[in-house]
Amino acid sequence: MNLKEVLQLADEIVFTKTGQHLDDLQAAVLQGTLQRETYKQVAKEFDCSESRVREVGAQLWQILSEELGEEVHKTNFRAAMERLQVSIVSHFAQDSVQIGCVHFCRETSHPPDIPNSNNQETSHSKQHHDLSEMPELGTVYDSPTGDSFASRTPQLETLKTWILEEHCRLIALTGINGIGKTTLAVQLVQHIKDEFEYVIWCSLETSPTLTELQDKLLQFFSQPEKADSSATNQKLLPLIKYLQKYRCLVVLDDIHNLFSSGELAGKYKPGYEDYRSCFKQIEKLSHQSCFLLIGWEQPRELNQVKTQNTPIRTLQLTGLDIAAGREILRDYGLAEIDNWEALIHSYQGNPLWLKSVATLIQELGGGVTELLPDDTLLLPEDLKDILQQQCDRLSEIEKQVISLLAKESEPVNLAQLLEKGIIPPSDLLNALQSLSRRCLIEQQANCYTLPPVLRQCHYRSGANCQT
Numbered sequence: 001m002n003l004k005e006v007l008q009l010a011d012e013i014v015f016t017k018t019g020q021h022l023d024d025l026q027a028a029v030l031q032g033t034l035q036r037e038t039y040k041q042v043a044k045e046f047d048c049s050e051s052r053v054r055e056v057g058a059q060l061w062q063i064l065s066e067e068l069g070e071e072v073h074k075t076n077f078r079a080a081m082e083r084l085q086v087s088i089v090s091h092f093a094q095d096s097v098q099i100g101c102v103h104f105c106r107e108t109s110h111p112p113d114i115p116n117s118n119n120q121e122t123s124h125s126k127q128h129h130d131l132s133e134m135p136e137l138g139t140v141y142d143s144p145t146g147d148s149f150a151s152r153t154p155q156l157e158t159l160k161t162w163i164l165e166e167h168c169r170l171i172a173l174t175g176i177n178g179i180g181k182t183t184l185a186v187q188l189v190q191h192i193k194d195e196f197e198y199v200i201w202c203s204l205e206t207s208p209t210l211t212e213l214q215d216k217l218l219q220f221f222s223q224p225e226k227a228d229s230s231a232t233n234q235k236l237l238p239l240i241k242y243l244q245k246y247r248c249l250v251v252l253d254d255i256h257n258l259f260s261s262g263e264l265a266g267k268y269k270p271g272y273e274d275y276r277s278c279f280k281q282i283e284k285l286s287h288q289s290c291f292l293l294i295g296w297e298q299p300r301e302l303n304q305v306k307t308q309n310t311p312i313r314t315l316q317l318t319g320l321d322i323a324a325g326r327e328i329l330r331d332y333g334l335a336e337i338d339n340w341e342a343l344i345h346s347y348q349g350n351p352l353w354l355k356s357v358a359t360l361i362q363e364l365g366g367g368v369t370e371l372l373p374d375d376t377l378l379l380p381e382d383l384k385d386i387l388q389q390q391c392d393r394l395s396e397i398e399k400q401v402i403s404l405l406a407k408e409s410e411p412v413n414l415a416q417l418l419e420k421g422i423i424p425p426s427d428l429l430n431a432l433q434s435l436s437r438r439c440l441i442e443q444q445a446n447c448y449t450l451p452p453v454l455r456q457c458h459y460r461s462g463a464n465c466q467t
Contacts, residue, residue, distance in 0.1 A: 003031065003034055003035075005085075005352065006030070006034060006078060006081045006082075007022070007027060007030055007031065009081055009084065010022065010030055010060075010064070010081065010084065011027075012409070013063070013064060013067050013068070014026070014060070014063055014064075016067065017063050017066070017067055018063065023255075024046075024209075025046060025048070025052075025249050026055070026056055026060055028042055028043055028045070028046050029053060029056050029057050029060060030060065030077070031274065032045070032319065033057075033074050033077050033078075034077070034078055035190070036167075036248050036288075037163045038165055038195070038464070039053045039054050040164075040165070041059060041165060045316055047073045050289075051370050056417075057074070059440075061073050061074075061077075064077070064080065068080055068084060071126070073127070073194065074194070074258045075195065075196065075197045075321065076126065076197070077246060077336050090163060091209065091278070091391050093402055095230075100435060124166065126197075127193075127194065127196070127197055127198075127199075128198050128199075129196065129198075129199045129218055129221070130192060130198070130199070130200040130201070130218070131189070131199065131200075131255070132190065132201075132410060133201050133203045134186060134201035134251070135182055135186060136186075137183065137186045137187060137190070139405075151185075152179040152180065152184055152320075152324075152366060154426055155184060155315060155317065156187060156188060156191070156427040158170065158208045158315060159173070159184075159188050159315065159380055160188065160191060160192060162313050163192060163249075163292075164192060164195060166311075167285055167288070167290075167311065167372070168290060168311050168312060168313050169277060169282055169287065169289065169290055169291065169311040169312065170282050170283050170290070170291050170293070170302065170303045170312040170313075171290065171291070171292050171293065171313045171314070171315070172293045172298040172299070172312075172313070172314040172315070173185055173292060173294045173315050173317070174294075174295060174297070174298050174314065174315070174316050174317070174437070175297065175316055175317035175439055176295075176317070176350065176390065176437070176438070176439040177296055177297065177349060177352065177387075177389060177390055178350050178352025178353055178386060179317045179318070179319065179350055179351070179352075179425070179439070180317060180320070181294050181317055181349050182253060182294060183293075183351075184317065185251060185253070185292060185294050188292075189201065191249065192249070192250070195247070195249075196247045196248060196289075197246045197247045197248065197351075198220070198221060198242075198247070198248040198249070199248070199249045199251075200217065200220050200248075200249075200250055200251070200254050201251040202216065202217075202250065202251065202253065203252065203253050203254055204252055204253060204254045204255055204257045204258060205253075205254050205257060205358070206257075207257040207269070207272075208260065209272065210274045210275050210278055213252075213253045214239050214278075217235075217239055217250065218239060218242070219240075219245070221237075221242040221248070222237070222242075227305070240281060240282075240285055240287065242289075243282070243289035244285075244286070244287040244288065244289075246288075246289070247288050247289060248288075248289035248290070249289065249290050249292070250289070250290070250291045250292070251291075251292045251294065252291065252292070252293050252294065253295070254294065255293045255294060255295035255297070255298065255299075256277055256295035256296040256297040256393075257295075257335065258272050259393075260298050261392060262393070262394075262396075263395050263432075264343075264395050264397075264398070264430055264431070264434040265297045265300070265435075265437045265438050266297050266298060266299055266300035266434075267300070267433040267435070268299075272466075276299065276301060276364075279291075279301065279302070280301065283310070283311060283312050285440075296390060296393075296439075297435070297437065297438065298314060300312055312433065316437075316439065318348070318349070318439075319348040319349020319350050319351075320344075320349040320350075320351060321349065322341060322344055322349075325344035325346065325351070325354060326340060327355065328351060328354045328355060328358065329343070329344075329358055331360060332355070332358035332359065332361075332362050333360075334358055334361060334362065337361075343357070346377055346452050346453065347402050347450075347452075348453070350452055352386065353383055353386075353453065356380045357380060357383065360378055360380045361378070377452055377453060377456040379453070379456055379457060383453075384457065386409075387453070387454065387457050388448075390438065390440065393438075394440075395431070395437075397427050397428075397430070397431040397433045398435055398440075399433070400422065400423055400432055401417075401423065401428065401431045401432060401441075402435070402440070402441075402450060402454070402458060403436060404417060404420065404422065404423075405441065405448060405449060405450040405455075406450050406454075406455050406458040408449070408450075410449070411442075411444050411447035411448060411449040412447055412448060412449070413446050413447045413448070414428075414446065414448075416431075417448070432448060440454060
């Protein structure tokens with residue numbers, strides 16, 4: 001069915017139910033759905049609010065669901081209309097009626113000989129979600145204006161744009177441990193899951209091989225087909241075929257478990273190199289799905305991409321803003337301590353780090369910070385353990401660079417680091433790039449510096465970030 005035919009049939013359904021034809025906004029919503037536009041895009045084109053478009057869409061899906069006797073939504077609208085057309089045509093053809101213009105009526109929408117409950121036709125039009133491995137969202141810290149998770153709103157909107165509007169196929173969400181990658185990803189999935197036919201969240205904590213991961217995904221994608229088929233030896237499609245046939249969102253959490261310790265960031269473990277070919281296939285081949293990769297490190301092939309003309313993106317998270325950071329301290333009863341703003345800056349707005357320090361201060365009594373020198377940084381044992389997890393992954397060259405930066409009280413540029421003559425230029429550049437990708441160093445203009453927490457960790461523990 002072409003767009004005009006679908007809209008004409010939908011108009012007849014709505015008229016039968018309400019006695020009124022589609023208005024301009026209703027037609028725009030249906031046309032946008034057929035063209036895989038988001039509600040935000042439809043609202044922009046129609047010059048109205050996104051909430052109004054969502055409201056109209058919800059009303060349309062309810063009308064269509066009631067009239068067709070099945071759940072209709074954005075992801076299966078076209079398929080539902082095509083099934084309806086087949087049912088009507090088949091019904092009239094059996095009665096040898098000349099088909100010119102088929103008019104919808106309630107009595108012929110689901111003729112007895114072609115039941116609407118036919119699983120073979122409808123199974124994949126439903127939404128299938130496996131979020132059993134997705135963590136709970138947990139506490140979302142508000143800004144003083146009450147805007148939920150205000151400091152992450154720009155990043156959330158960026159991810160939604162990349163996925164829903166630009167149809168990116170491969171997205172990396174990276175940042176240092178505790179910065180809030182998973183929390184943001186959970187919120188993202190809750191916002192966009194209804195835009196997809198299949199959504200699955202996979203934890204890579206146990207470092208599954210590519211074969212193991214593909215088997216898990218294929219089992220998930222093929223379950224409706226197995227339920228529809230009486231054949232027990234049905235051959236599975238290759239993974240890419242499911243990504244092409246259906247709109248799928250696959251989230252791979254803790255992807256750093258695929259990479260080697262003691263190497264520059266993003267080098268695959270022995271036996272895991274075939275993931276590179278898999279990600280390249282997801283990037284290069286045409287399909288309508290998206291993979292979201294979350295972790296401290298990302299594949300090197302993703303980090304090298306900076307152009308907007310490719311279907312892959314990388315978003316590196318930094319800390320929360322002052323308002324959201326203070327809400328964390330407020331949650332621990334520390335919002336009124338004298339140095340709360342300096343505390344947030346010192347710990348880079350990292351939610352996990354702030355919670356660790358806030359717990360220590362709370363247990364010792366909030367006034368303990370007033371008795372310490374102004375430049376004192378607290379390093380609770382659990383925070384040192386967190387930092388050690390990432391320091392343990394560093395290559396020897398990276399550890400040498402951290403030692404150099406720890407000795408500098410001010411940011412230093414590349415020329416100053418080269419003058420020391422300790423590390424060959426090529427190795428130094430590669431190490432700086434790797435540390436930057438790990439979010440373990442800060443870059444200010446053309447200068448590099450070590451964050452206060454890592455500097456303190458280095459001084460407390462000696463060389464190589466050892467605790």
